[in-house]
Amino acid sequence: MKRKENRILIKFSGEALAGENGFGIDTQVLKYLADEIKSVIDAGYEVAVVIGGGNFIRGVSAAKDGIIRRTSGDYMGMLATVINAVAMQEALENENVPVRVQSAIKMEEIAENFIVRRAIRHLEKGRVVIFAAGTGNPFFTTDTAGVLRASEIGASAIIKATKVDGIYDKDPAKYEDAKLLKEISYDEALKENIKVMDDTAIALARENKLPIIVCNMFKKGNLLKILKKDPDAKYSIVK
Ligand code: UDP
Numbered sequence: 001m002k003r004k005e006n007r008i009l010i011k012f013s014g015e016a017l018a019g020e021n022g023f024g025i026d027t028q029v030l031k032y033l034a035d036e037i038k039s040v041i042d043a044g045y046e047v048a049v050v051i052g053g054g055n056f057i058r059g060v061s062a063a064k065d066g067i068i069r070r071t072s073g074d075y076m077g078m079l080a081t082v083i084n085a086v087a088m089q090e091a092l093e094n095e096n097v098p099v100r101v102q103s104a105i106k107m108e109e110i111a112e113n114f115i116v117r118r119a120i121r122h123l124e125k126g127r128v129v130i131f132a133a134g135t136g137n138p139f140f141t142t143d144t145a146g147v148l149r150a151s152e153i154g155a156s157a158i159i160k161a162t163k164v165d166g167i168y169d170k171d172p173a174k175y176e177d178a179k180l181l182k183e184i185s186y187d188e189a190l191k192e193n194i195k196v197m198d199d200t201a202i203a204l205a206r207e208n209k210l211p212i213i214v215c216n217m218f219k220k221g222n223l224l225k226i227l228k229k230d231p232d233a234k235y236s237i238v239k
Pocket of ligand 1: 052055073074075080137139140
């Protein structure tokens with residue numbers, strides 16, 4: 001798939017939607033994120049979105065005491081991402097942004113099935129496409145789903161939206177002298193102390209030469225600044 005410069009995929013964790021309470025969905029946060037996405041669309045970008053499910057359930061935690069099997073826990077996690085996708089769809093429509101949800105697990109009453117050509121067509125028409133249900137397979141994460149979908153649709157980058165400015169050499173919450181790393185290699189990103197994404201996601205990005213931009217999505221206007229290559233914009237890029 002040929003890369004398209006103005007096509008991006010944004011990956012949010014489920015927790016990003018949860019607001020202060022750390023669980024469920026905060027509609028004000030949804031509205032904020034929808035506004036940010038709208039500003040990027042209005043600037044002429046094509047935007048795809050992948051949202052995690054960690055604000056409801058993660059397979060590993062659900063299976064912790066052995067009562068729920070890991071694979072079932074993972075399917076529960078994938079279902080959680082569908083809840084988040086439907087919520088984000090509402091928030092975007094509320095801002096008059098056209099949007100479609102495509103699910104990796106068939107749920108025809110709720111979402112379209114994932115069909116890459118159709119997704120690309122939506123993007124070309126200016127619609128946001130939210131990819132739900134992860135990769136559709138247990139033992140993967142939504143970060144991996146994000147890298148996979150970004151590669152499939154020919155996005156120029158995956159934006160990993162976080163609450164910090166980017167990747168630091170050490171934990172900025174613990175160390176005052178932590179330095180923001182502007183650019184690192186995929187191999188460096190795989191190191192234990194960095195871990196911007198899980199190994200599978202980073203390895204897939206490396207294989208497809210897909211840049212990973214790590215940035216703060218919770219500073220208003222920041223994402224657009226980064227995309228417009230504003231010299232003051234803070235972020236890290238893995239490439
Ligand atoms: N999941 C899965 N396969 C996928 C994507 C996700 O099994 O392709 C499950 C997995 O259990 C994961 C959960 O869905 O823990 C929620 O996704 P994730 O943990 O990536 O969400 P986030 O941390 O981004 O909120």
